[in-house]
Amino acid sequence: MGSLASLAEPGLGVNACVDRLKRYHYALQRTWRLLLARLTAEPIYELKMAWSLHAHLAAEHVSSLRERVAEMRHPPLGLEKIPHEGLRLLFDEIQAAPTAADLIHGLYAVALPALRAACAEHLAETNRLADAPTCRLLKFALLELDEMLEWGEAALASGLPVALPPRGGAEWTALLQQCLAAAGGLSGAAEAAGEVPGPHFSAGPWKYDKVPQRDGRFPDPYNMGVHAEAFLYDEHFPARAKTLMMYYKRLREIDVPEMMASILTEMGDKPWGFYRDLTRQLWDEARHAMMGEVGFVAQGIDWSRYVMVNFTWSKGLNEQLTPQERHAVLWFIEQGLMNKTGKRFEWEVGTASGDVLAELFQDYDWADEVLHARIGRDWFVKDFDNDPHRAAAYGSACWSKVVSDWEQLRRDGLTEHRNWWPGLYGEFCRVRGETPDPAVLAFATTYEETRADLNRISASG
Ligand SMILES: [Fe+2]
Ligand SMILES: [Fe+2]
Incomplete structure (x- = not known):
C-alpha cells in the first residue's frame, strides 16, 4: 500500500x-x-x-x-x-x-x-x-x-x-x-489544449454492418453438405472419429459471436447487467470456436483445407430477425443443449474417444453452457413471467421464421453443398498412419436431411 x-x-x-x-x-x-x-x-x-x-x-x-x-x-x-x-x-x-x-x-x-x-x-x-x-x-x-x-x-x-x-x-x-x-487528456487532469477538431471518418452518419464476413479460410460459407449431428448421434460410429465432428461443431460456433454482437449492438435500453452477461457469453462462444481450431491443430490437420464452416445461421438471423427474435432463437437452441443428447453426450463421446483434449474441451464447453442457461433465464425467460414453455414456443416460432432455401443457394452457384467429410476423415487417418474405416468414410447425408432435422437439433450452441 x-x-x-x-x-x-x-x-x-x-x-x-x-x-x-x-x-x-x-x-x-x-x-x-x-x-x-x-x-x-x-x-x-x-x-x-x-x-x-x-x-x-x-x-x-x-x-x-x-x-x-x-x-x-x-x-x-x-x-x-x-x-x-x-x-x-x-x-x-x-x-x-x-x-x-x-x-x-x-x-x-x-x-x-x-x-x-x-x-x-x-x-x-x-x-x-x-x-x-x-x-x-x-x-x-x-x-x-x-x-x-x-x-x-x-x-x-x-x-x-x-x-x-x-x-x-x-x-x-x-x-x-x-x-x-x-479534453485535457483522457482523465481530464491535464490543462485542456486547443479546440475539438472537426470529424474526419465520422463526418457522415455511422451505419452498422451486421452481415457476417469470413476470410479465405472459409471458402464455402454456404455449404450445408455435412450433417454433423447425424454422425455424432449414430451409435455405429466410433468415438475417436466423432471427436473430429465435435471439433468441427466447435469451430462452427464462430457464428455465435457474429450473431450475438448484433443483438448487443442493436438492442437498446437494457440494464447494464444484460450487456455484461451477454458479452461474457459471446466471448465463451468465441472460445468454443477456438477450441475447435486448436483441436484440429492438435490432430495435425490444416482445417481450412478440409472443413467447410458455414455462416448461414448468423447471416440468416442477422438479416431476417429483430434483435429480440435473435435472442429468442439463441435461448431456444441453447436450452435444447441441456438434455441428454446435448453437452453431456458430447463430453461422454470425448471421454470414450481417448482424445484427452476433446474430453477436456467438452468438459468446459458443458460448464459454459450451464452458465449460458442461467444467463438465458435471467435475461430472456424472465420476460415470459419465468415460464420456460412460453419462452420456448416463442423461440421456436422465431427460429422457424428464418428462411434458408439451400437449394436456391446451390442454383445461385454459391455452393455445391459438397460432402467434405471423407476428405477430413481421410486426412485424419493419413496423419495417424491408419487405414480408414470404410463405414466412417462413406458417411454422407443430403442437405434436405439436415434441414429436416434443424428444428430438432441445434445448428449452433
Ligand atoms: Fe452457449
Ligand atoms: Fe458454445
Missing part, C-alpha cells in the same frame, strides 16, 4: 476521483461497443476472436467502474453522460475507421495507451489508504489493458497493415491526439 509517510500525503478528493472514473468508464464502454459493432463484418478470423475477448474484458471493467462510482456518494450516477466532446469524437472516429488497420491503430496505439497512462497516473496520485478500493480496481484494469495493448502492438507489427493498408495516416493520428488534448 505504501509507507506511512506516503499515506499521509493527501491525494485526489472523492469528486475528482469520480470525475476521472467516469471518463475511464466512458472510454471502456465505447471500446466495448465499437469492438462488438465491428466484429461481425470483420472477415479476419483472429480479429473476430480477439475483439470478442477485448469486448468482454472492457465490459468487466465497465462493471467494476460502475460499482465503484456508485459507492462514492454518486446516485444518480450520471454514467450515461458524455464526459467531453473530444472523447466522443475520439471514439466516433475509431468506430468509423475504414479499415481494420485504422481501427487497431486508433484504439490500440492512441486511445487505450491514453487510458492506460490515465489509470497509472491516478494510481500514483490518489491516497492508497483513503481510496484503496479504487486502487484495487485500477490495478486489475492495468493488467488487462497491458494485455490488450500487447495484442494491438503485435497486430500492427504483423502483415495486416501491409496487406490491408490503413487510410488514416499521420493526419488522422494527429486529429485523434487533438481530441485528447482538447
Whole structure:
C-alpha cells in the first residue's frame, strides 16, 4: 500500500476521483461497443476472436467502474453522460475507421495507451489508504489493458497493415491526439489544449454492418453438405472419429459471436447487467470456436483445407430477425443443449474417444453452457413471467421464421453443398498412419436431411 509517510500525503478528493472514473468508464464502454459493432463484418478470423475477448474484458471493467462510482456518494450516477466532446469524437472516429488497420491503430496505439497512462497516473496520485478500493480496481484494469495493448502492438507489427493498408495516416493520428488534448487528456487532469477538431471518418452518419464476413479460410460459407449431428448421434460410429465432428461443431460456433454482437449492438435500453452477461457469453462462444481450431491443430490437420464452416445461421438471423427474435432463437437452441443428447453426450463421446483434449474441451464447453442457461433465464425467460414453455414456443416460432432455401443457394452457384467429410476423415487417418474405416468414410447425408432435422437439433450452441 505504501509507507506511512506516503499515506499521509493527501491525494485526489472523492469528486475528482469520480470525475476521472467516469471518463475511464466512458472510454471502456465505447471500446466495448465499437469492438462488438465491428466484429461481425470483420472477415479476419483472429480479429473476430480477439475483439470478442477485448469486448468482454472492457465490459468487466465497465462493471467494476460502475460499482465503484456508485459507492462514492454518486446516485444518480450520471454514467450515461458524455464526459467531453473530444472523447466522443475520439471514439466516433475509431468506430468509423475504414479499415481494420485504422481501427487497431486508433484504439490500440492512441486511445487505450491514453487510458492506460490515465489509470497509472491516478494510481500514483490518489491516497492508497483513503481510496484503496479504487486502487484495487485500477490495478486489475492495468493488467488487462497491458494485455490488450500487447495484442494491438503485435497486430500492427504483423502483415495486416501491409496487406490491408490503413487510410488514416499521420493526419488522422494527429486529429485523434487533438481530441485528447482538447479534453485535457483522457482523465481530464491535464490543462485542456486547443479546440475539438472537426470529424474526419465520422463526418457522415455511422451505419452498422451486421452481415457476417469470413476470410479465405472459409471458402464455402454456404455449404450445408455435412450433417454433423447425424454422425455424432449414430451409435455405429466410433468415438475417436466423432471427436473430429465435435471439433468441427466447435469451430462452427464462430457464428455465435457474429450473431450475438448484433443483438448487443442493436438492442437498446437494457440494464447494464444484460450487456455484461451477454458479452461474457459471446466471448465463451468465441472460445468454443477456438477450441475447435486448436483441436484440429492438435490432430495435425490444416482445417481450412478440409472443413467447410458455414455462416448461414448468423447471416440468416442477422438479416431476417429483430434483435429480440435473435435472442429468442439463441435461448431456444441453447436450452435444447441441456438434455441428454446435448453437452453431456458430447463430453461422454470425448471421454470414450481417448482424445484427452476433446474430453477436456467438452468438459468446459458443458460448464459454459450451464452458465449460458442461467444467463438465458435471467435475461430472456424472465420476460415470459419465468415460464420456460412460453419462452420456448416463442423461440421456436422465431427460429422457424428464418428462411434458408439451400437449394436456391446451390442454383445461385454459391455452393455445391459438397460432402467434405471423407476428405477430413481421410486426412485424419493419413496423419495417424491408419487405414480408414470404410463405414466412417462413406458417411454422407443430403442437405434436405439436415434441414429436416434443424428444428430438432441445434445448428449452433
Ligand atoms: Fe452457449
Ligand atoms: Fe458454445
